Amino acid sequence: MSAKYLVTGGAGYVGSVVAQHLLEAGHTVTVLDNLSTGFRAGVPAGAEFIEGDIRDASKWLDDSYDAVLHFAAFSQVGESVVKPEKYWDNNVGGTMALLAAMRAAGVRKLVFSSTAATYGEPVGTPITETDPTAPTSPYGASKLAVDHMIGGEATAHGLAAVSLRYFNVAGAYGSCGERHDPESHLIPLVLQVAQGRREAISVFGDDYPTPDGTCVRDYIHVADLAEAHLLALGAAAPGEHLICNLGNGNGFSVREVIETVRQVTGHPIPEVIAPRRGGDPAVLVASAQTAIDRLGWRPARADLAGIVADAWAFAQQTKESP
Ligand SMILES: NC(=O)c1ccc[n+]([C@@H]2O[C@H](COP(=O)([O-])OP(=O)(O)OC[C@H]3O[C@@H](n4cnc5c(N)ncnc54)[C@H](O)[C@@H]3O)[C@@H](O)[C@H]2O)c1
Numbered sequence: 001m002s003a004k005y006l007v008t009g010g011a012g013y014v015g016s017v018v019a020q021h022l023l024e025a026g027h028t029v030t031v032l033d034n035l036s037t038g039f040r041a042g043v044p045a046g047a048e049f050i051e052g053d054i055r056d057a058s059k060w061l062d063d064s065y066d067a068v069l070h071f072a073a074f075s076q077v078g079e080s081v082v083k084p085e086k087y088w089d090n091n092v093g094g095t096m097a098l099l100a101a102m103r104a105a106g107v108r109k110l111v112f113s114s115t116a117a118t119y120g121e122p123v124g125t126p127i128t129e130t131d132p133t134a135p136t137s138p139y140g141a142s143k144l145a146v147d148h149m150i151g152g153e154a155t156a157h158g159l160a161a162v163s164l165r166y167f168n169v170a171g172a173y174g175s176c177g178e179r180h181d182p183e184s185h186l187i188p189l190v191l192q193v194a195q196g197r198r199e200a201i202s203v204f205g206d207d208y209p210t211p212d213g214t215c216v217r218d219y220i221h222v223a224d225l226a227e228a229h230l231l232a233l234g235a236a237a238p239g240e241h242l243i244c245n246l247g248n249g250n251g252f253s254v255r256e257v258i259e260t261v262r263q264v265t266g267h268p269i270p271e272v273i274a275p276r277r278g279g280d281p282a283v284l285v286a287s288a289q290t291a292i293d294r295l296g297w298r299p300a301r302a303d304l305a306g307i308v309a310d311a312w313a314f315a316q317q318t319k320e321s322p
């Protein structure tokens, strides 16, 4: 059945890919985005676009919407360590206003972009949703605070909510992909080296307690992630807050990612060792068992070389833009 969805942050990377999937499934989509890190051209054709801030969501939200998918946030781990106030203000303050607008409008279903960064340094691998949450960055702390806020909203006011804790999102979907300005994520930065836009990739720390000394992450294809959002829209009952990790359960080190980019692009990719980046845990690998059991989700694009190849195809389409 066709439904109407508000997608906050739908001019950004993940939000645009999910909006595109919703449109392809026959739904009506309104994107609300203040373009602080997103791009007008990133909004998929066929979606209505409102240039505005989630803090003002009450201006546009009404009971014609069936649910909100909430992506709008600042999301750089390293930046959050040096500018924590920016993260509390936008991620927590903005979501408080959005939840109030949803309550006032009677929109009672939410899917939220949470993150692996809520766990901090894990107590074991893979990470499950019942593991302790002790974020190592203000970004992770702000997202954990929002998860708590959503839990309270569900219990007190009957919201049906799903927090999806993404691990490292990568790859592209057709004309929707990752283009941050400036870019901070590993795979698009390594691809910029392959394109000749950067001389070398900096490896942030080679003295972590991992097999090759560099940080290990669980890279998930953005299209697999998008499919989980569509499933999540039907997963929670009123008053329930379901939390699901989303990853493939495979960890790759920074060096392994760089080597994969060499294989995909044929470029030698020079690397230089740089100091550790603040806020980075050594290893983040997901158990997605809850998503498999509760959403019926199955990742179909888990191969790292395939993920990098899709990101490379997208980077080649958008060579000149940021
Ligand atoms: N990319 C990842 O690897 C990853 C991993 C875990 C979680 N997440 C979460 O997923 C979400 C999307 O991440 P992304 O990589 O697509 O980031 P992005 O920066 O590409 O997209 C975020 C979008 O939100 C918009 N936005 C920010 N603040 C806003 C506000 N106050 N009002 C309206 N619009 C606002 C930005 O303009 C941008 O278009 C974020 O919440 C992020 O924390 C991302």
Ligand SMILES: O=c1ccn([C@@H]2O[C@H](COP(=O)(O)OP(=O)(O)O[C@H]3O[C@H](CO)[C@@H](O)[C@H](O)[C@H]3O)[C@@H](O)[C@H]2O)c(=O)[nH]1
Residues within 6 Å of the ligand: 075, 076, 077, 078, 115, 116, 117, 166, 167, 168, 169, 184, 185, 186, 187, 189, 201, 202, 203, 204, 205, 215, 216, 217, 254, 277, 280, 284
């Ligand atoms: O130039 C670079 C950029 C990154 N890295 C390293 O590469 C890894 C991945 O970094 P990045 O791509 O910036 O992603 P993360 O910092 O792991 O964070 C992403 O993944 C998290 C979940 O794991 C999400 O919460 C965040 O929103 C999302 O940005 C980390 O160890 C970084 O230190 C480098 O060595 N050099």
